[in-house]
Amino acid sequence: MLVLEAKLKGKTEQCSLIDEAIRTALFCRNKALRYWMDNRGADRYDLNKFMAVLAKEFEFANRLNSQARQSSAERAWSGIARFFDNCKKKIAGKKGYPQFKKRGHSVEYKQTGWKLSEDRKYLTLTDGFKIGRLKLIGSRDLNFYQIEQIKRVRLVRRADGYYAQFCVDVDRREEIEPSKTTIGLDVGLNHFYTDSNGQVVDNPRYLRKSERQLKKLQRKVSKRKKGSANRKKTIKQLARKHLQVSRQRKDFAVKTARCVVRSNDLIAYEDLQVRNMVKNHKLAKSISDVSWSMFRDWVEYFGKVFGKVTVAVPPHYTSQNCSHCGKQVIKTLSQRTHCCLHCGTVLDRDHNAALNILASGLNRVGHTQINACGEFDLCQVDVSLLGKLSH
Structure with a gap:
């Protein structure tokens, strides 16, 4: 599934109608969740049937397209299914019991309620809200795909305007020449990551760099x-600044992940539990700013696109064990150099961890935790590197 996004340009009245459709979708989602709470044993099909009852009971809900109401019910069920899945896996702590939402940011249509113009530059919404024709602004050309391939259209409200997302049913695959190299990545806060070759990528720290402007805008809001117009205007300025930071993070993660995957045939990285790590309040802001989870998601995605192997390695003792002799060398977080008293190896702490991650990743090839897309031939790996890691 490929998601193509374009910005929407319309009149003020049309934007107000989009907001009303988003509020209605949120209302349907919350009502579906309430129905599940009140009717023990209800499944996703019962929630979809309840949407028809809801349309008869509330006139404004009937204005929303029937399949858009079903999409709202599916959103409610996804939260319910995730809660059941966490309970089955016996995840420690809170299991994520589904909650009611106060604010909505999108409404999703399936294959009805919308229509594209012949030149694919205009989107017309045809449900009961009568939003009408909206212009699509973007660099992605929808003429490459058939209308039947567009399975869903999602209207999204952001701080800088409204966007349309088109979910296209297409299998994205790209053929590239094998690089015959492998790499291990150790992510950190001093550097974004250090690889097994000793190369480092600096941590951009987008939030830290914008923190002064964010604090200034937050003071203006206070x-x-x-309820004043100036307060609403300043809140929008603050929201746009936060949106800029989030876009910078995503752009950096996407470009870095793509470069790493294209340059290597096997990528090994730590299977970090970021959700538990951010419980450390002294490091939570820095950990959230570096976006390890987003980077990992894009590495796995591009691994599927380019047919490369991505391996998630348990992070236990990757920093403490020596990459040359395997002996354990206890270090504190402040010690940034690995000095092995057994074999005399002296390396940067993160470089040593990256070598351990790569060695563990090569050992795990073929196991269930590998995210392999296509065949991976170990003969393609540099023989000298394998010999170095076998010590």
Whole structure:
């Protein structure tokens, strides 16, 4: 599934109608969740049937396209299914019991309620809200795909305007020449990552760099009178700045992950539990700013696109064990150099961890935790590197 996004340009009245459709979709989602709570044993099909009852009961809900109401019910069920899945896996701590939402940011249509113009530059919404024709602004050309391939259209509200996302049913595969190299990645806060070759990528720290401007805007919001036009205007400025930071993070993660995957046939990385790591309040902001989880998601995605092997390695003792002799060398977080008293190896702490991650990743090839897409031939790996890691 490929998601193509374009910005929407319309009149003020049309934007207000989009907001109303988003609020209605949120109402349907919350009502579906309430129905599940009140009717023990209800499944996803019962929630879909309840949407028809809801449309008869509330006139404004009937204005929303029937399949859009079903999409809202599916959103509610996805939260319910995730809760059941966490309970089955016996995940420690809270299991994520589904909650009611106060704010919505999108409404999703399936294959009805919308229509594209012949030149694919205009989107017309045809449900009961009568939003009408909206212009699509973007660099992605929808003419490459058939209308039947577009399975869903999602309207998204952001701080800088409204966007349309088109979910296209297409299998994205790209053929590239094998690089015959492998790499291990150790992510960190001092550097974004250090690889098994000793190369480092600096941590961009987008939030830290924008923190001064964010604090200034936050102070302006606090000084404005509640409910005033100036306060709403300043809140929008603050939201746009946060949106800029999030886009910078995503752009960096996508480009870095793509470069790493294209340059190597096997990528090994740590299977970090970021959700538990951010419980450390002294490091939570820095960990969230570096976006390890987003980087990992894009590495796995591009691994599927380019047919490369990505391996998630348990992070236990990757920093403590010596990459040359395998002996354990206890180090504190402040010690940035690995000095082995057994074999005399002296390496940067992160470089040593990256070598351990790569060795563990090569050992795990073929096991269930590998995310392999296509065949991987170990003969393609540099023989000298394998010999170095076998010590």
